[in-house]
Amino acid sequence: xxxxxxxxxxxxxxxxxxxxxxxxxxxxxxxxxxxxxxxxxxxxxxxxxxxxxxxxxxxxxxxxxxxxxxxxxxxxxxxxxxxxxxxxxxxxxxxxxxxxxxxxxxxxxxxxxxxxxxxxxxxxxxxxxxxxxxxxxxxxxxxxxxxxxxxxxxxxxxxxxxxxxxxxxxxxxxxxxxxxxxxxxxxxxxxxxxxxxxxxxxxxxxxxxxxxxxxxxxxxxxxxxxxxxxxxxxxxxxxxxxxxxxxxxxxxxxxxxxxxxxxxxxxxxxxxxxxxxxxxxxxxxxxxxx
Amino acid sequence: xxxxxxxxxxxxxxxxxxxxxxxxxxxxxxxxxxxxxxxxxxxxxxxxxxxxxxxxxxxxxxxxxxxxxxxxxxxxxxxxxxxxxxxxxxxxxxxxxxxxxxxxxxxxxxxxxxxxxxxxxxxxxxxxxxxxxxxxxxxxxxxxxxxxxxxxxxxxxxxxxxxxxxxxxxxxxxxxxxxxxxxxxxxxxxxxxxxxxxxxxxxxxxxxxxxxxxxxxxxxxxxxxxxxxxxxxxxxxxxxxxx
Numbered sequence: 001x002x003x004x005x006x007x008x009x010x011x012x013x014x015x016x017x018x019x020x021x022x023x024x025x026x027x028x029x030x031x032x033x034x035x036x037x038x039x040x041x042x043x044x045x046x047x048x049x050x051x052x053x054x055x056x057x058x059x060x061x062x063x064x065x066x067x068x069x070x071x072x073x074x075x076x077x078x079x080x081x082x083x084x085x086x087x088x089x090x091x092x093x094x095x096x097x098x099x100x101x102x103x104x105x106x107x108x109x110x111x112x113x114x115x116x117x118x119x120x121x122x123x124x125x126x127x128x129x130x131x132x133x134x135x136x137x138x139x140x141x142x143x144x145x146x147x148x149x150x151x152x153x154x155x156x157x158x159x160x161x162x163x164x165x166x167x168x169x170x171x172x173x174x175x176x177x178x179x180x181x182x183x184x185x186x187x188x189x190x191x192x193x194x195x196x197x198x199x200x201x202x203x204x205x206x207x208x209x210x211x212x213x214x215x216x217x218x219x220x221x222x223x224x225x226x227x228x229x230x231x232x233x234x235x236x237x238x239x240x241x242x243x244x245x246x247x248x249x250x251x252x253x254x255x256x257x258x259x260x261x262x263x264x265x266x267x268x269x270x271x272x273x274x275x276x277x278x279x280x281x282x283x284x285x286x287x288x289x290x
Numbered sequence: 291x292x293x294x295x296x297x298x299x300x301x302x303x304x305x306x307x308x309x310x311x312x313x314x315x316x317x318x319x320x321x322x323x324x325x326x327x328x329x330x331x332x333x334x335x336x337x338x339x340x341x342x343x344x345x346x347x348x349x350x351x352x353x354x355x356x357x358x359x360x361x362x363x364x365x366x367x368x369x370x371x372x373x374x375x376x377x378x379x380x381x382x383x384x385x386x387x388x389x390x391x392x393x394x395x396x397x398x399x400x401x402x403x404x405x406x407x408x409x410x411x412x413x414x415x416x417x418x419x420x421x422x423x424x425x426x427x428x429x430x431x432x433x434x435x436x437x438x439x440x441x442x443x444x445x446x447x448x449x450x451x452x453x454x455x456x457x458x459x460x461x462x463x464x465x466x467x468x469x470x471x472x473x474x475x476x477x478x479x480x481x482x483x484x485x486x487x488x489x490x491x492x493x494x495x496x497x498x499x500x501x502x503x504x505x506x507x508x509x510x511x512x513x514x515x516x517x518x519x520x521x522x523x524x525x526x527x528x529x530x531x532x533x
Contacts, residue, residue, distance in 0.1 A: 026447050027467065083423055187433075229428065
């Protein structure tokens with residue numbers, strides 16, 4: 001099941017934490033991540049529990065079950081946000097502090113797949129502190145890019161995707177970082193048109209340092225910028241949307257490893273121009289001396 | 291002769307000593323420059339001082355309405371030396387006068403990537419705007435985002451019908467696994483209800499209409515809805531488009 005979830009995280013498309021380039025399963029409505037994740041500690045008693053699914057998933061009223069320490073089960077009232085592919089559930093009463101709970105996230109059906117996807121279970125321990133204050137996030141701090149070609153299972157062909165590795169600043173919340181959701185936005189690009197484009201939200205990365213965004217070529221060539229905010233377990237947002245990171249990308253095909261006119265900088269062109277000017281100057285001098 | 295090259299292999303010196311004449315010739319301009327620097331720096335020194343009314347600033351709630359005239363928005367040009375920290379200050383407490391050149395705007399903070407209220411924060415406390423289909427628009431990068439959708443271009447695993455220009459005149463385009471693009475149009479046999487149209491009319495608006503009438507999700511190549519968009523999809527596309 002874990003392997004399936006990792007594969008689903010890659011398939012989740014636009015946004016993930018795993019750097020490896022792998023084929024994505026075609027249209028499987030699998031669970032991608034859980035907030036809080038499995039093994040989380042000090043989860044606020046007033047936390048809203050949530051899980052993200054791949055974009056092909058459809059919610060048809062499947063049950064979200066909370067298992068208490070005495071093994072009694074409670075079906076939680078669940079809400080489905082199709083725009084974020086997020087299934088969330090808030091326990092009617094606050095959770096008991098210092099208690100271990102399991103929450104079972106269901107396998108969902110897909111819009112285009114007959115077989116259901118993969119669900120999961122998160123075991124977490126509650127803390128004593130309630131989540132009251134909004135989270136703080138210093139924003140995105142770094143950005144690099146690359147181009148990958150992977151075989152797409154749905155198309156059975158190679159597809160090109162720009163891969164952006166985004167470095168994250170520090171995030172804090174009185175409910176702990178386990179309960180944070182990272183919401184990234186493309187704020188500049190060929191199709192942004194002054195209105196930032198949301199990237200599917202995902203659980204705060206386990207390393208807390210990097211996130212990865214994959215964009216189609218048509219969305220990712222030129223001056224590309226991102227901004228990010230975090231959301232805590234009570235839905236409060238950080239004030240970090242004004243911090244942007246940007247990079248200039250080049251449309252393929254391009255040379256790799258050639259210092260002049262490299263993909264990331266303009267210094268190569270200056271060097272090339274200088275070299276060209278020197279050559280021309282030398283040629284003129286030779287011509288004059290003849 | 292004024293030489294600073296006094297280090298030898300036996301007696302290396304990090305800094306060469308200078309003779310009196312050299313001090314006169316070399317150091318004097320440096321001293322004058324240093325003096326000028328200190329003199330000009332001293333003029334700016336006030337900005338580094340803690341404002342004596344800082345406690346009031348920090349304790350004040352942010353984003354107060356700006357109800358004072360513009361000429362009173364800035365800090366007083368010179369604070370009297372006998373001003374006590376608890377004395378009343380005649381400017382809004384949420385304005386930090388130590389932000390040079392910042393002129394607060396009357397409408398307060400808005401989502402525009404600027405520090406409108408001169409409190410040192412950009413686009414703070416901008417409320418999220420709920421979207422009709424779910425999710426919210428939030429203020430990022432100086433503008434409100436578009437409403438989120440479940441995918442970028444198409445639902446992964448879905449297919450739409452495309453009309454080819456030869457042979458069967460019918461094809462399918464699959465959506466990529468990440469929902470960010472469609473693949474190429476791959477030729478297939480037209481379904482039975484549209485085979486006759488395909489054979490007779492070939493690549494035509496009639497074939498696209500047949501596609502729509504038979505509940506397929508079809509690329510609107512012939513702009514049948516006359517909206518000028520030939521890349522959209524018409525027909526039964528609930529499982530294809532990103533709502």
